[in-house]
Amino acid sequence: MASKNTAKKSLKLAPVLDLNEATALHERLLSLKGSPVAIDASAVERIGTLCAQVLMAGARSWEEDRVSFTFAKVSDAFVKTTQLIGVDIAPLMAKEI
Amino acid sequence: MKKRVLTVDDSRTIRNMLLVTLNNAGFETIQAEDGVEGLEVLETANPDVIVTDINMPRLDGFGFIEGVRRNDRYRAVPILVLTTESDAEKKNRARQAGATGWIVKPFDPTKLIDAIERVTA
Amino acid sequence: MDMNEIKEIFFQECEEQLAELESGLLRLNDGDRDPETVNAVFRAVHSIKGGAGAFGLDDLVSFAHVFETTLDCVRSNRLEPNQDVLKVMLKSADVLADLTNAARDGGSVDEARSRQLIKELEALANGELPQPAVSEPAAKPAPPAAPVAAPAPAPVVNEEGFQPVVFSFDDFEASEPPAIEPSTFEILFRPKSELYAKGNDATLLLRDLSRLGEMSIHCDMDELPALGSMNPEAAYFAWKISLKTDKGEEAIRSVFEFAEWDCELDVALAGGDHTGTGEEPPMQPVPFDLSLLDDDVPASSGAAEDEEQVVAQREARDDAVSAAATASNVLQMAQTARASAESNRSAAPTSSAAQAAAQQAASAATPTIRVDLDRVDRLINLVGELVINQAMLSQSVIENDTNGTSSINMGLEELQQLTREIQDSVMAIRAQPVKPVFQRMSRIVREIADMTGKSVRLVTEGENTEVDKTVIDKLAEPLTHMIRNAVDHGLETPEKRVAAGKNPEGTVRLTAKHRSGRIVIELADDGAGINREKVRQKAIDNDLIAADANLSDEEIDNLIFHAGFSTADKISDISGRGVGMDVVKRSIQALGGRINISSKPGQGSVFTMSLPLTLAVLDGMVVTVANQTLVVPLTAIVETLQPEASAIHSFGASQRLISIRNSFCPLVDVGRILNFRAIQANPVDGVALLVESEGGGQRALMVDAIQGQRQVVIKSLEANYTHVPGIAAATILGDGRVALILDVDAIVAASRGQTLKPEMSLAAAG
Numbered sequence: 016m017a018s019k020n021t022a023k024k025s026l027k028l029a030p031v032l033d034l035n036e037a038t039a040l041h042e043r044l045l046s047l048k049g050s051p052v053a054i055d056a057s058a059v060e061r062i063g064t065l066c067a068q069v070l071m072a073g074a075r076s077w078e079e080d081r082v083s084f085t086f087a088k089v090s091d092a093f094v095k096t097t098q099l100i101g102v103d104i105a106p107l108m109a110k111e112i
Numbered sequence: 113m114k115k116r117v118l119t120v121d122d123s124r125t126i127r128n129m130l131l132v133t134l135n136n137a138g139f140e141t142i143q144a145e146d147g148v149e150g151l152e153v154l155e156t157a158n159p160d161v162i163v164t165d166i167n168m169p170r171l172d173g174f175g176f177i178e179g180v181r182r183n184d185r186y187r188a189v190p191i192l193v194l195t196t197e198s199d200a201e202k203k204n205r206a207r208q209a210g211a212t213g214w215i216v217k218p219f220d221p222t223k224l225i226d227a228i229e230r231v232t233a
Numbered sequence: 234m235d236m237n238e239i240k241e242i243f244f245q246e247c248e249e250q251l252a253e254l255e256s257g258l259l260r261l262n263d264g265d266r267d268p269e270t271v272n273a274v275f276r277a278v279h280s281i282k283g284g285a286g287a288f289g290l291d292d293l294v295s296f297a298h299v300f301e302t303t304l305d306c307v308r309s310n311r312l313e314p315n316q317d318v319l320k321v322m323l324k325s326a327d328v329l330a331d332l333t334n335a336a337r338d339g340g341s342v343d344e345a346r347s348r349q350l351i352k353e354l355e356a357l358a359n360g361e362l363p364q365p366a367v368s369e370p371a372a373k374p375a376p377p378a379a380p381v382a383a384p385a386p387a388p389v390v391n392e393e394g395f396q397p398v399v400f401s402f403d404d405f406e407a408s409e410p411p412a413i414e415p416s417t418f419e420i421l422f423r424p425k426s427e428l429y430a431k432g433n434d435a436t437l438l439l440r441d442l443s444r445l446g447e448m449s450i451h452c453d454m455d456e457l458p459a460l461g462s463m464n465p466e467a468a469y470f471a472w473k474i475s476l477k478t479d480k481g482e483e484a485i486r487s488v489f490e491f492a493e494w495d496c497e498l499d500v501a502l503a504g505g506d507h508t509g510t511g512e513e514p515p516m517q518p519v520p521f522d523l524s525l526l527d528d529d530v531p532a533s534s535g536a537a538e539d540e541e542q543v544v545a546q547r548e549a550r551d552d553a554v555s556a557a558a559t560a561s562n563v564l565q566m567a568q569t570a571r572a573s574a575e576s577n578r579s580a581a582p583t584s585s586a587a588q589a590a591a592q593q594a595a596s597a598a599t600p601t602i603r604v605d606l607d608r609v610d611r612l613i614n615l616v617g618e619l620v621i622n623q624a625m626l627s628q629s630v631i632e633n634d635t636n637g638t639s640s641i642n643m644g645l646e647e648l649q650q651l652t653r654e655i656q657d658s659v660m661a662i663r664a665q666p667v668k669p670v671f672q673r674m675s676r677i678v679r680e681i682a683d684m685t686g687k688s689v690r691l692v693t694e695g696e697n698t699e700v701d702k703t704v705i706d707k708l709a710e711p712l713t714h715m716i717r718n719a720v721d722h723g724l725e726t727p728e729k730r731v732a733a734g735k736n737p738e739g740t741v742r743l744t745a746k747h748r749s750g751r752i753v754i755e756l757a758d759d760g761a762g763i764n765r766e767k768v769r770q771k772a773i774d775n776d777l778i779a780a781d782a783n784l785s786d787e788e789i790d791n792l793i794f795h796a797g798f799s800t801a802d803k804i805s806d807i808s809g810r811g812v813g814m815d816v817v818k819r820s821i822q823a824l825g826g827r828i829n830i831s832s833k834p835g836q837g838s839v840f841t842m843s844l845p846l847t848l849a850v851l852d853g854m855v856v857t858v859a860n861q862t863l864v865v866p867l868t869a870i871v872e873t874l875q876p877e878a879s880a881i882h883s884f885g886a887s888q889r890l891i892s893i894r895n896s897f898c899p900l901v902d903v904g905r906i907l908n909f910r911a912i913q914a915n916p917v918d919g920v921a922l923l924v925e926s927e928g929g930g931q932r933a934l935m936v937d938a939i940q941g942q943r944q945v946v947i948k949s950l951e952a953n954y955t956h957v958p959g960i961a962a963a964t965i966l967g968d969g970r971v972a973l974i975l976d977v978d979a980i981v982a983a984s985r986g987q988t989l990k991p992e993m994s995l996a997a998a999g
Contacts, residue, residue: 075459
């Protein structure tokens, strides 16, 4: 996957990604559109379905734009929950240079 | 970290039973006596889950739930309705007001804790 | 706090709820149609049921449940609370109170009565009105066989499926079928947005589901729109789950119990050995124990393990967003509360409830705290000490300060005033309205009215008049007896009343008010009044008065307070339980009170009781007996007199009588009775206190001298020393001396052993 030569942006997720956080996360992702983004999910203690939806919609959107969208760091809880709900984040784990 | 439970019930008996049950189960418990007080203490209680009665003076459980759901900061908090009303109509009204789940009285400690576990992460 | 303590709290709460219930029903009976009154009544029963359920008090739960169901009909305007309906409900409230008491004290209840009322309540709930006076056109006539065929009162199971089960473990967890063969279920789960809006989350449901067995999951993201056009709070994900479990379909469905309405759910047994068809989307197995996962090794993914961590990224400046919500929260909550109050007003069944709620909020605005009675008593005790100390200090200053104008003296006066105020304020803590006792009386009236077939209306006034709690506690018994008496003997039967041109419904009026530092309670009936001829004849028959005695109307009326006096021709079941008005009088006197009666033939009788506001202080006459200082309660003293030698008549070896206005009264030397001296003092050297004894007769108590009257603080002797016969309590006087307070009744009783029999003395006196 080729990435554009723009500066990579980092997005650090809040510890609690619940109903209240979904809109905020949505807005922040939209504001980063066009730039490669590395999501830092290392602080996540809890992620609900709504935020997972936003993240996956983001991943798709970035893919369409052919811009890099990766999970740079993930917490245990983040991995467990996404796996539980059948959301496969493995292909999005950071692997490129 | 201890989960924080806000209980709203006008009966002293039930309040005490809730307190004992929740404290024994390792929760931090904050209590209010009716819907109005429940909304007042919401901020300081900062609950992870709310357990509320339906029949209360001043502001009943339905009104209280609606109040919580309209509060920008606490609208996502799961709310369990604790009531002897087991008929579908009451459940339905509670659900429409925004209740997450319910516990039919007389509650036993296991059921209460179980229901709380079910709606909290 | 343990369960026993909570149970104690429960019973306290029951008492409050029962009072609330009764007063609410009485308000409805008076035509109050405020929805909040009905709500409060409903809540009272509901709350008792809730607590009773938790303690497994099945009888109480069953009855409360039926009662509540009927009240709910009133609440939802399906049943008009007319007089007939309320009659049943008031009786039900009485039964509920009985059941509560039985649950607490282990007594028994009148099962036939509660069974009967359950029937009546159920009939009301089924739309059967107790009388043909139909005010509800929509009331559906229930088939006669339908309501309660079985006489058995207990397990009431109604359409709600409600059963009084203690700590029922009948939910899915407890009733898990023990051994079902593991089978595989295909589950389709598509949440709606409402599910998230209600604080639930698919992640929680899937977590609980995964705990039931081995789960494979496929997340269907087909509905997920583009980032720009999505609503972040809408539901897009759906799941197809394959679950191998031995818990059965019920267990699966109960995971979704709370979400049932807010999702599409399909649970089906997978055919044969579950091998997905070709078109099936790939499933991700979810390990049973998620904690096995390590966050560095996303197990099943097969993704690059050697992922390169992008370290040292600049910290994103992202704190701002999540903090946004906090700022305007306080304002928001106020608005929320107001908004919900408004929405309440518009909601159909609780329509004007908000308005009433506002009123109630206003009336509930006075904050209260619950305090252990022991603490208050301790405080009262300490204030008592303070009063005594202050008096002692004053006394010694006065003794040492001859000119009496020093600043110390003035300061002391202020101290005295302050002490008085503190004392009054502390007494006010114990003061409570007589309301609970008055409320209890309405039940007594109902019961007696039922038993006698009389129609009675109880009117209470001044029920917020306050008096010391100890007085209130002791007031119920004499009042109960008097009320019984008033309905049983005072009021006529409806026929007689009609014949006399009166309203067939009799009225009993119970009034409380404060008058000159005492509480005055009046009990008036509009019955026939005292039949003086009958009373007089009875008194003559019983040798209470001489046949030719010349008594005023008032004197005749007051004869009913004599021991063993009953005017009822035959002892009735109600008032005649071997207790007469003499017992009432004695208990009122024991409270430091007085009682008398006035009666008008054909118009009724009025009993007037005057009681001290507190039992902690007492107005007493300070007297000297054999160089000892004693206090005689002022309420016991009728008059004081200086005996003339000519008025003293010796009788037998040591008995003496004093003649007072043509009647004779036994003379009792207090000093002799209390063993202060070996031989009787000469009555002419002392003062006689004419006191009224419990039998209604009078005694002249001889003391040496009267020092004066004053209010004294009562100190219990039993608590500090031991019970002394003839002495009620002690006090400490201003000069620091301990003074004993005389128990007049005990002195009189003791005097009987060495004097004439009271009946004979009375006969002689007549």
